[in-house]
Amino acid sequence: MTVELGHFALVLALALSIVQAVLPVLGARRNDERMMAVAVPAAFTVFALIALSFVALTTAYVLSDFSVQNVFENSHSQKPLLYKFTGVWGNHEGSMLLWVLILSFFSALVAFFGNNLPPALKANVLGVQAWIGSAFLLFIVATSNPFTRINPAPIEGQDLNPILQDIGLAIHPPMLYLGYVGFSVCFSFAVAALIDGRIDAAWARWVRPWALTAWLFLTGGIAMGSYWAYYELGWGGWWFWDPVENASFMPWLAGTALLHSALVMEKRSALKIWTILLAILTFSLSLLGTFLVRSGVLTSVHTFATDPGRGLFILAILVLFIGGSLALFAWRAQTLEPGGLFQPISREGALVFNNLFLTTAAATVLIGTLYPLLLESLTGEKISVGAPFFNLTFGPLMLPLLAAVPFGPLLAWKRGDILAVAQRLMAAFFIALIAVGLVLYQTSASGVLAAFGIGLAVWLMLGAITDLVLKTGFGKTSASTAFQRLVGLPRSVFGTTLAHFALGVTLLGIVAVSTFATESVLVMKPGDTIAAGGYTLRFDRTESVKSSNYTEDQGHFTVLNSSGTEVTVLLSSKRFFPVRKMQTTEAGIKTFWFSQLYVSLGDAAKDGGVVVRVWWKPLVTLIWLGGVAMMGGGCLSLFDRRLRIGAPAKAKLSKARATA
Amino acid sequence: MKRLLVLIILGLSLCLAGAAQAVSPDEMLSNPALEKRARTISAELRCMVCQNESIDDSNADLAKDLRLLVRERLVAGDTDQQVLDFLVARYGEFVLLKPRLQFSTLLLWGFPIAALVAGGFAILISIRRRRANPAQITPLTDGEKRELKKIFAAPKE
Numbered sequence: 001m002t003v004e005l006g007h008f009a010l011v012l013a014l015a016l017s018i019v020q021a022v023l024p025v026l027g028a029r030r031n032d033e034r035m036m037a038v039a040v041p042a043a044f045t046v047f048a049l050i051a052l053s054f055v056a057l058t059t060a061y062v063l064s065d066f067s068v069q070n071v072f073e074n075s076h077s078q079k080p081l082l083y084k085f086t087g088v089w090g091n092h093e094g095s096m097l098l099w100v101l102i103l104s105f106f107s108a109l110v111a112f113f114g115n116n117l118p119p120a121l122k123a124n125v126l127g128v129q130a131w132i133g134s135a136f137l138l139f140i141v142a143t144s145n146p147f148t149r150i151n152p153a154p155i156e157g158q159d160l161n162p163i164l165q166d167i168g169l170a171i172h173p174p175m176l177y178l179g180y181v182g183f184s185v186c187f188s189f190a191v192a193a194l195i196d197g198r199i200d201a202a203w204a205r206w207v208r209p210w211a212l213t214a215w216l217f218l219t220g221g222i223a224m225g226s227y228w229a230y231y232e233l234g235w236g237g238w239w240f241w242d243p244v245e246n247a248s249f250m251p252w253l254a255g256t257a258l259l260h261s262a263l264v265m266e267k268r269s270a271l272k273i274w275t276i277l278l279a280i281l282t283f284s285l286s287l288l289g290t291f292l293v294r295s296g297v298l299t300s301v302h303t304f305a306t307d308p309g310r311g312l313f314i315l316a317i318l319v320l321f322i323g324g325s326l327a328l329f330a331w332r333a334q335t336l337e338p339g340g341l342f343q344p345i346s347r348e349g350a351l352v353f354n355n356l357f358l359t360t361a362a363a364t365v366l367i368g369t370l371y372p373l374l375l376e377s378l379t380g381e382k383i384s385v386g387a388p389f390f391n392l393t394f395g396p397l398m399l400p401l402l403a404a405v406p407f408g409p410l411l412a413w414k415r416g417d418i419l420a421v422a423q424r425l426m427a428a429f430f431i432a433l434i435a436v437g438l439v440l441y442q443t444s445a446s447g448v449l450a451a452f453g454i455g456l457a458v459w460l461m462l463g464a465i466t467d468l469v470l471k472t473g474f475g476k477t478s479a480s481t482a483f484q485r486l487v488g489l490p491r492s493v494f495g496t497t498l499a500h501f502a503l504g505v506t507l508l509g510i511v512a513v514s515t516f517a518t519e520s521v522l523v524m525k526p527g528d529t530i531a532a533g534g535y536t537l538r539f540d541r542t543e544s545v546k547s548s549n550y551t552e553d554q555g556h557f558t559v560l561n562s563s564g565t566e567v568t569v570l571l572s573s574k575r576f577f578p579v580r581k582m583q584t585t586e587a588g589i590k591t592f593w594f595s596q597l598y599v600s601l602g603d604a605a606k607d608g609g610v611v612v613r614v615w616w617k618p619l620v621t622l623i624w625l626g627g628v629a630m631m632g633g634g635c636l637s638l639f640d641r642r643l644r645i646g647a648p649a650k651a652k653l654s655k656a657r658a659t660a
Numbered sequence: 661m662k663r664l665l666v667l668i669i670l671g672l673s674l675c676l677a678g679a680a681q682a683v684s685p686d687e688m689l690s691n692p693a694l695e696k697r698a699r700t701i702s703a704e705l706r707c708m709v710c711q712n713e714s715i716d717d718s719n720a721d722l723a724k725d726l727r728l729l730v731r732e733r734l735v736a737g738d739t740d741q742q743v744l745d746f747l748v749a750r751y752g753e754f755v756l757l758k759p760r761l762q763f764s765t766l767l768l769w770g771f772p773i774a775a776l777v778a779g780g781f782a783i784l785i786s787i788r789r790r791r792a793n794p795a796q797i798t799p800l801t802d803g804e805k806r807e808l809k810k811i812f813a814a815p816k817e
Contacts, residue, residue, distance in 0.1 A: 235682055235717055242712045341790060356779045364772040371768045381764055384706045386714065386757030393772045523685050602684060611684050 003068055006056020007147035010097075013049035013104070014137040016042055020107075020130035024123035025195070036123035040111040043126050046133065047108040050101045057097060057146050058088050067153030070094060070146040076159035076579055078549045086169040087160045092294065092310075093146035095173060099290070100136045102174075102181045106210075107133065110185060117206060124192030125185070132184055135317045143310045159549065159579040168228030172221060176248055179218025180286040183255055185210040187283035190276045191325055194332040204266035204275065209638055211262055211279075215255045216634030222248055223627030234585030234600040236615045238513075238623060241390040246369045247289030253362035254282040257355045264351050268413055270340040271352070273333050278355070280329060284322040285362065291318045297373060346416040350408040357401040364393050402456055405503065406463020409496055410470065424470060428462035453511030460504030464497045492640035499633030506626025509594070512619035521602075523609040529560075532597055533616030535567065536560040542610060550575045552586075555601045555610060559590060572599040572612075594619045682717055687724070689731050698731050701743055705730070706757050714757055 020042035027035025057070070061084045066072040074091045075084060083090075089098040107129040114122045140146070189207045193199040225248070230238040239245065258278045264271045291297070295311030342348040368385045375381050406428060410421045436455035439447055469475065471489060474482040520530055524539040531537075540556040557570040572588030588599040595618045602611030683702075689695040702716035707723040715723040715730075726747070733743045747755050759765045800808065 237717065240712065240717075344787060352783055356776070356783065360772060360775045360779055363775050367768060367771045371765075375764060379764065382752065382754040383759045383765065384712070384754055384757050385759060385768065386706060386712055388704050388758035389768075392758065393769075397772060397776070521683055521685055521688065605685070613682075 002056045002059050003065065003147050003149070006053040006060075007145070009049045009053040009056070010137070010147070011141060013046050013053065013100075014134060014141055016049065017046050017104075017130050017134040017137055020046060021127055021134050023127075024130075025127035028120040028123040028127070028195075031120075033119065036119050039123045039126035040114075043104070043107040043111040043129070046130070047101075047104040050097075050104045050137075053147075054088075054097055054101050057094060058085060061085065061088050064157065065153075066155070066157050067149050067151070068146075069148045069150045072150060072154050072157045074160050075157040076549060077156060079160060079165070080548065082167070082170065083160055083165045087164070089173050090160050090164045090169055093140070093144045095177075096136065096140050096144050096294070097146055098174065099177055099181060100133060100140065102177045103129070103133050103136065103184055106182060106185050110188075110210075121189075121192055121196060121203075124195050125188045128188035128191045129184060132188075132321065135320070139310075139313050139317065143313050159577065162550065162575065162577040162580060162582050162584045163232060166228065166232055168224065168232065172224045172228055175217050175224060176221030179214050179216075179221050179255075180248070180251060180289065182210065182214025182217060183251060183258075183279075183283040183286050186214070186258065186279040187325070190279035191328060193276060193336075194325075194328050197332055197335045199272055199276065199336050201266055201269045204262045207275075207279065208259070208262045208266060211255065211258050211282075212634050212638045215252070215259055216631045216638070218248065218252050218255060219627055219634065220631050222252060223624045223631075226627075227624045230620075231587055231589055232584070234587045235613070236517075236587070236598045236600070236617060238620070241368075241387040243369045244293055246365050246390075247292045250285040250362050250365050250369075251282055251289060253358050253365065254278060254285050257358035257362070258282050260351045260354050260358075264348050268340045268342065268348055270342060270348055273336055274355070276333065276336070277329060278359070280322075280325045281359075284325070285366070287318050287321055288366075291315060292369070342413070343415045345411070345418050347408065347411045347413045349416070350404065350411050353404060354401065354408065357397060361394055361397045361401075364397060365390065368393070399456070402460060402503070402507065405460055405500055406466065409464075409467045409500070425463060425466055428459060428466050431462055432456070432459035447515055450511055450515035453515070454508060457504045457508035457511060460507060461501050464501035464504065467500075468493070468497050490640055492637045495633045495635075495637030495640065497633070498636060499630050502626045502629030502633060504626075505622050505629060509619050509622030509624075509626060513617050513623070516618045517620075518616045520614045522612060522614075523605040523607070524612045525607075525609040528609075530612075530614055532614050533592075533595060533618065534562055535592070535597060535616075536562075536564075537570070537597065537599065537614055539610070539612065540569075547575075549579065550577045552576070553601070555588070555599075555612070557588065557599060559597065570597070570599055572601045574601050591621060594621045594625070596620050682719060682723070683727060687727055687731065689735065694731070694734050697740060698727070698734055701730050701734075701740055702727055704744070704757050705747060706755050708751065708755060 020039060023035045024039035024042075027033070027038070057068075059065075060068045060071050061075055062081070064071065064075060064077040064084070066075075070091065070093050074094070075087050079087065087094075089095040107126060110122070110125055110129065114125070117125070186207050189203065189210070193203055222245075225245070226238045229240070230236060258275070261271050261275045261278055265275045291311075291314045295314050297311055368389055372383050372385055375383060406425055407418070407421055410424060411418070432455045435458040436451045439451035439454050443450065468486075468489075471493060472482040472485040474486075476482075477485075518532060520532065522530060524530070526539055526541050529536050529538045536559070538558045538560060540558055543554045543556065545552045545554055552573050552575045554571055554573040557572065559567045559570055561567050568590055570588040570590050573586045575584045575586060576582075577584070585600055588601075590597045595616070598615040598617055600613045600615075602613060604610055683699070689698060699716060703714050705715045705726060707713045707715045707718035707720050707726070709720050709722050710718050713723075715726045729747070730743055733746055738746065744756065748760075753759060759768065761769050
């Protein structure tokens with residue numbers, strides 16, 4: 001009964017969503033207030049209905065109702081309760097339901113916080129949100145219904161894939177989707193502006209908090225996913241340039257560009273048309289990501305062609321929304337007024353530079369991801385594009401961008417003085433040079449790449465701090481004045497500083513772990529030791545343990561420090577899941593400051609020992625801590641006064657009413 | 661990771677579920693210099709039954725065979741390039757994670773630079789245009805003129 005209720009709510013949501021897609025937009029065109037007013041209650045109700053349907057599916061999971069096909073295929077009565085919850089989106093149908101749930105959640109948020117929006121703009125934005133929602137709801141109802149029953153109901157389910165039975169599944173997909181789908185709001189604002197044919201600096205101020213929210217969730221989602229892959233897959237890699245990772249990384253790059261260009265638009269009323277295009281492109285990349293992940297096109301062009309139902313449906317949605325919005329852009333962009341003027345050397349100029357490199361990087365990742373598919377479907381030739389390609393192209397593209405980051409916030413708007421800025425950054429530059437020298441000295445000149453990478457990271461971090469020091473006049477005025485100024489700074493300044501600093505932190509982690517990590521693969525017997533990063537690892541024993549839905553071979557290790565005293569114990573294991581007949585590796589990880597000792601257990605060797613892989617990963621946690629700090633920067637910016645009070649001035653609002 | 665979700669959805673658990681693991685001690689060469697080269701080469705070769713995994717990372721049996729093959733060729737005295745050529749001759753371009761520069765991959769390799777240059781030019785042109793015509797006032801279209809006339813002609817309410 002609950003299941004049918006959920007199914008019914010979903011279909012109802014689709015119907016109402018279509019209403020929300022049509023009436024408000026028509027109302028905005030005809031200037032009919034009553035039609036426009038449909039948008040807000042419709043958005044709330046659609047969200048409530050989808051939430052109800054989501055709760056119904058979750059209930060089926062928690063109660064292990066195996067008469068529902070989706071539950072049968074992805075759950076098991078003995079599965080721990082947490083994974084019964086997270087298992088809801090650990091599969092295609094459920095994750096699509098989560099997708100539309102989050103979409104409708106964002107629509108409801110726009111409806112809730114949109115009181116200061118001009119009514120026509122609000123109606124159009126909610127209308128466009130509902131276009132996307134209707135398309136995806138239709139997709140779910142038509143091809144991916146999670147509420148399908150099976151009769152007779154099986155006694156037991158097939159269990160969730162063991163690799164997904166992890167806390168990571170509870171956090172990573174929802175965060176990633178909040179990011180992915182959050183950019184739909186920016187997209188809707190862009191399309192609404194194009195429909196309206198009018199755009200001003202207030203538009204950027206409305207869009208920026210949404211872009212920031214989406215961006216910070218996407219940042220967190222990617223960082224979390226990276227850490228999950230790192231500890232779960234058991235070989236210590238943290239980024240694989242996998243098409244699915246790229247699918248989330250492309251919107252991140254474009255979204256980062258959008259954040260920066262929206263800033264120019266808000267402050268200086270320039271780059272309007274470009275910002276609109278970027279908002280469209282960012283969400284288009286999110287949609288593309290959804291298509292790549294959900295259609296199965298990645299494994300092979302052929303599986304896509306043999307099972308076309310879902311794939312073609314999403315492809316149609318993709319073509320409709322990306323093609324449609326770009327066509328609308330081409331048609332209407334000319335009607336938008338061009339924005340303010342600026343010199344090439346200025347804050348605006350720096351942000352244009354940022355946008356050029358970020359979008360080129362996103363485009364590079366895009367072409368690398370799609371090229372094998374395109375080439376195969378056009379010529380039948382099969383090639384692979386993997387990590388070595390991306391490292392070789394993406395890396396060099398990031399270098400000039402990262403080197404330029406500290407200059408950006410120091411340059412004045414409109415007309416900047418690059419020499420004066422360079423002078424102010426002198427201290428940061430020299431300390432970075434010293435860092436380069438130190439690393440070269442330490443590695444006896446063999447680690448040139450590492451040295452310059454670390455130098456760049458130090459430059460980024462100190463550059464970010466320099467901005468704060470200059471803005472407070474620290475060292476030039478009395479400490480109390482400087483402190484007062486520090487307190488008085490807008491939060492967005494702290495946001496910028498923190499996010500740029502965090503970029504340096506992440507870079508430091510990446511450089512350190514890719515150049516100084518050590519690896520040993522060996523057969524160990526109880527009592528054997530191996531040195532790793534200043535510590536010694538001793539293998540003690542193996543033990544078999546049985547848990548509710550798996551059996552586990554545990555390897556017990558002891559970590560000793562350089563003087564031979566025991567520091568801690570470490571447990572690394574392999575799990576076997578009988579239902580799916582699958583094995584997973586649970587790496588043993590110990591964190592020492594920012595570095596980690598990573599131990600993964602292999603097979604039993606012939607002579608009674610066990611194959612053990614031991615990695616020393618110096619500063620590896622900085623990669624993700626940097627990501628978390630970037631999120632923090634985003635949060636600070638989000639709570640900046642000008643965004644919090646949402647201040648598109650009253651005058652503008654009444655003017656908008658008058659002209660509407 | 662989302663990649664896992666995909667693997668699962670597609671039932672492609674082949675690589676992750678395998679009993680064997682990436683490089684194991686019995687595969688490794690006793691000569692550390694050769695072994696280091698083998699690792700470097702392995703990272704550039706694709707495990708063809710997996711999704712975007714190098715043979716150095718993969719647990720699949722095929723990856724193990726390829727790792728052994730790479731080491732065999734190295735011991736036989738091949739250069740790195742010869743090993744790669746040998747594998748391409750046997751398995752096709754698909755085996756390379758870093759595609760070689762040739763006609764069909766021209767667009768792939770050329771794209772990043774082309775995009776950067778094109779973007780740079782677009783920015784330059786727009787700056788030039790702005791500078792040449794700073795107070796850009798677009799003249800009213802005929803339709804707008806007519807509209808304006810109508811507004812002025814309309815009687816006051």
